[in-house]
Amino acid sequence: MYRTHTCGQLRAADLEETVTLAGWVQKVRNLGAMTFIDLRDRYGVTQLVVDEHAPAALKATADSLGREFVVQATGRVIERSSKNPKLPTGEIEIALNGLKVLSQADTPPFTIEESSDGGDDLRMKYRYLDLRRPPLQRNMMLRHRMAQSARSFLDREGFLEIETPFLIRSTPEGARDFVVPSRMNPNEFYALPQSPQTFKQLLMVAGYDKYFQIVRCFRDEDLRADRQPEFTQIDCEMAFVEQDDVLDTFERMARFMFSETLNVEFPAEPFRRMPYAEAMSRYGNDKPDLRFGMEIGELTAIAKGHGFSIFDEAEYIGAIAAEKCAAFTRKQIDELTEYVKRPQIGAKGLVWIRLEESGEIKSSIDKFYPAETLQKWASELGAQPGDMIFVASGDRRRSLTVLSELRLELGNRLGLRDKTKFAPLWVVDFPLLEWDDETQRFYAMHHPFTSPKPEDIPLLDTDPAKVRANAYDFVVNGVEVGGGSIRIFDSALQARMFDLLGFTPEQARTQFGFLMNAFRFGAPPHGGIAFGFDRFCSLFGGADSIRDYIAFPKNNSGRDVMIDAPGAIDPAQLDELFLRTVQPQ
Ligand code: ASP
Numbered sequence: 134m135y136r137t138h139t140c141g142q143l144r145a146a147d148l149e150e151t152v153t154l155a156g157w158v159q160k161v162r163n164l165g166a167m168t169f170i171d172l173r174d175r176y177g178v179t180q181l182v183v184d185e186h187a188p189a190a191l192k193a194t195a196d197s198l199g200r201e202f203v204v205q206a207t208g209r210v211i212e213r214s215s216k217n218p219k220l221p222t223g224e225i226e227i228a229l230n231g232l233k234v235l236s237q238a239d240t241p242p243f244t245i246e247e248s249s250d251g252g253d254d255l256r257m258k259y260r261y262l263d264l265r266r267p268p269l270q271r272n273m274m275l276r277h278r279m280a281q282s283a284r285s286f287l288d289r290e291g292f293l294e295i296e297t298p299f300l301i302r303s304t305p306e307g308a309r310d311f312v313v314p315s316r317m318n319p320n321e322f323y324a325l326p327q328s329p330q331t332f333k334q335l336l337m338v339a340g341y342d343k344y345f346q347i348v349r350c351f352r353d354e355d356l357r358a359d360r361q362p363e364f365t366q367i368d369c370e371m372a373f374v375e376q377d378d379v380l381d382t383f384e385r386m387a388r389f390m391f392s393e394t395l396n397v398e399f400p401a402e403p404f405r406r407m408p409y410a411e412a413m414s415r416y417g418n419d420k421p422d423l424r425f426g427m428e429i430g431e432l433t434a435i436a437k438g439h440g441f442s443i444f445d446e447a448e449y450i451g452a453i454a455a456e457k458c459a460a461f462t463r464k465q466i467d468e469l470t471e472y473v474k475r476p477q478i479g480a481k482g483l484v485w486i487r488l489e490e491s492g493e494i495k496s497s498i499d500k501f502y503p504a505e506t507l508q509k510w511a512s513e514l515g516a517q518p519g520d521m522i523f524v525a526s527g528d529r530r531r532s533l534t535v536l537s538e539l540r541l542e543l544g545n546r547l548g549l550r551d552k553t554k555f556a557p558l559w560v561v562d563f564p565l566l567e568w569d570d571e572t573q574r575f576y577a578m579h580h581p582f583t584s585p586k587p588e589d590i591p592l593l594d595t596d597p598a599k600v601r602a603n604a605y606d607f608v609v610n611g612v613e614v615g616g617g618s619i620r621i622f623d624s625a626l627q628a629r630m631f632d633l634l635g636f637t638p639e640q641a642r643t644q645f646g647f648l649m650n651a652f653r654f655g656a657p658p659h660g661g662i663a664f665g666f667d668r669f670c671s672l673f674g675g676a677d678s679i680r681d682y683i684a685f686p687k688n689n690s691g692r693d694v695m696i697d698a699p700g701a702i703d704p705a706q707l708d709e710l711f712l713r714t715v716q717p718q
Contacts, residue, residue: 135205141177143210145224152227153207154179155235157265158198159246168195169226172206173245175270180213180226181206187229194232201238201245201262207231257694260685272682275394276670280347282393283367283664286386292343292369297332299325299349304644307580309353311362314710325351328663330580331648333370334620337659338651342372347666359679361667362691369617370661376603376619379660380406380559383607383615387557395673397555408562409601417451417537419563422611423556425549427453429536430514432524441501449529451536454516455543459487461521469523472542473535480535484524486510492518541611550610552675558608562586565602566633574635579604581630582648583618584660590626597633607664614669617662624652 136155143152156174166185171178183195198204208229217223242258243251245265256263263269284294303310303324310324326332328350336344346368353362371379384404391397405423412421415428432450444450455461466485473480486496486507494504494511516522525535544550565585566575575597577583585593589600603619621627627649631641641649670682680686687693707713 139176140172140174140179141221143179143222143225143227145212147210148212148225150210151207152210153205153231154181154227155205156203157238157245158200158202158204160200161195161198163196168192170195170198170204170206172204173265175265177222178220179222180217181208181229181232182211182226183229183232191229191232194234195229198234199238199240201241202234203236203238205231205233205235254688254694257686257688260695264684269681272670272674272676273684275674276666276682278394279390279670279673280666282390283345283347283386286389287343287345287369290343290382290386292345293341294346295336295341295344296346297326297329297336297348301326301332302644307352311351311353314712316710319711327352328366329368330582331645333368333661334582334648334659335651337370337372338654338656340372340657342657342659343369344371344661345369356687356689356691358689359677361679361683361686363687364679364683365666367615367664367666367669368661369663370659372657372659374619374658374660376561376605376660379617379619379662380561380605383662383664384557384559387607390669391555391673399555399557404557404559406559406561409560409564410562412560413533417533417535417540419560420606420608420611420613421558421560422541422544422550423558424551424554424610425544425547427455427540427543427549429453429533429540432510432513435509435513436502436524436526439501439506441498444501444526447526447532449532450524450526451532452510452514452522452524453536453540453543454511454514454520454522455547456517457519458521458543458547459489459519461485461487469539469542473525473539478535478538479531480525481527483535483539484526486522486524488516488518488520488522490519552610555609555672560606560608561604562601563604563606564598565589565600565604566597568598575633577630577634578602579616579618581634581645582620582627584621584626593629593633603660605662607662609672612668612672613665614672615662615664617660619658619660622652622656622658624649627652 137153140154140156154172156172159171159173159178162169168183170181172181183192206227206229208227208231210225211228213224213226241262242255243249245262247267249256249266300313300323303312303322307327310327312322312324315321315323329346329348333344348366348368349363350366351363354360371382388399391399409419412419414431417429429451432452436444436450438445470483473483484497486494488494488511494507496507511522514522523539525532564578565583567578568575579602583602583604586601586603592600605617606613607615621630628641631645667679667682671677671679674682685693685695692698
């Protein structure tokens with residue numbers, strides 16, 4: 134037996150017991166007569182001591198240990214003279230009478246402790262060493278617990294976990310596919326699934342009315358921060374349901390996961406539901422962070438027509454009142470202005486209105502608007518003396534983005550985005566279609582299988598952009614954690630949708646014929662949702678990055694620097710696949 138206990142297990146109640154532990158040497162302190170060793174495994178750290186009465190050979194072994202050696206240690210649990218209240222095992226130590234080196238270790242390239250001195254690249258290269266550190270171990274355990282809680286909830290609700298294939302066919306809709314050449318079918322390729330969407334719909338046609346899968350998905354997109362080319366979804370689908378049934382089921386799943394893994398309980402009333410249009414006009418984006426207020430107010434009607442050309446020419450004028458920020462300095466205002474002027478946000482400038490505690494009003498547009506007018510705006514926005522109003526104007530969409538980003542940044546600066554608080558929300562009634570100016574065509578906002586709201590179907594002919602979908606997102610703290618929709622299950626409506634998306638009937642048939650065919654053989658009404666599991670984990674963990682919740686993630690260039698992938702393949706392999714490579718220009 135390698136061990137009787139783990140390194141996180143022993144307490145004062147175990148005094149005088151003889152135990153054997155095995156683990157990694159975190160630290161050795163040789164104090165002359167005595168040597169102390171911190172022994173670590175994923176359960177914790179226990180202090181071992183070799184005292185002055187120990188045999189010389191034992192003392193010599195202890196003093197020969199280096200960091201990260203793997204050892205087996207036997208001894209007696211004794212009370213520690215200087216207790217460490219920060220460590221769960223801090224009341225005891227093990228007085229050794231046996232110590233065996235199981236495996237030696239080179240000096241690790243960075244410290245393997247709570248916080249490490251290693252840079253990002255180095256830690257990615259030696260990911261297995263980084264994974265030994267307590268923060269990453271906590272993350273992996275959290276991820277495991279979350280997966281278990283989702284599984285047990287769905288199992289209890291009667292969902293079946295069914296696997297769907299990874300080698301499927303490429304479809305041009307959506308993101309770019311990762312493709313895999315087929316040796317047995319020369320010059321043909323599989324694609325890795327961006328999601329199991331069509332398969333889960335086929336499972337509904339097949340009669341498996343509640344399906345789920347914790348499944349890897351692949352998207353060959355340019356990597357923005359916090360995106361991974363392969364990521365995990367909790368993917369679910371149900372038949373004979375309407376939107377409310379889906380929202381109800383997965384709201385209960387979310388509550389269960391919060392409760393089981395974080396002990397977070399939400400009030401009994403249903404999570405808030407907000408139409409997309411409202412989220413856009415009040416928060417400037419479709420995933421509002423509801424941990425704090427400072428909503429956007431529109432001033433277009435009352436601010437136009439006063440001779441201030443920037444406002445007069447604007448399609449939209451909107452503002453937020455930053456609570457108790459009237460004392461912001463010039464420098465703070467400039468910083469915020471620079472923040473929203475960054476190219477990703479694209480503000481041209483920011484107008485400010487200072488509502489002094491005294492009732493006096495100062496602004497950057499004093500020349501154009503008398504204080505009484507600005508007071509009217511303040512009332513319109515519900516702003517109080519002591520607040521600072523920021524106004525953005527121009528194109529509606531862009532201005533809303535500016536105000537949204539400004540609001541979030543103010544939330545950060547004012548400490549309003551507490552990571553231990555959770556504000557869940559369903560955003561509903563998304564538009565079905567999105568117009569793209571560049572390609573002059575509509576794209577499906579969610580995906581081509583999403584059903585329009587029945588009452589909006591007539592608009593498909595007259596004003597497709599106005600059609601709302603039975604589509605919903607689950608948003609927590611400004612993070613889109615999940616999204617789904619009620620699907621089209623009628624092949625004629627599905628064909629209509631493909632037509633709107635610019636598919637010829639021939640293209641629709643080649644790419645999605647299997648689904649349209651399936652719908653001809655008795656398709657039940659159905660709908661579902663997929664949760665971004667990595668993001669769900671980082672949200673629960675109170676972190677921004679999903680990377681720390683994935684055991685072996687890729688870096689920002691989509692590389693695994695540990696195994697050095699992607700890599701070139703052997704010319705013989707290329708031949709076998711009937712492939713030739715071309716150097717990029
Ligand atoms: N397959 C969709 C996605 O990956 C989710 C869904 O509609 O269920 O976004």
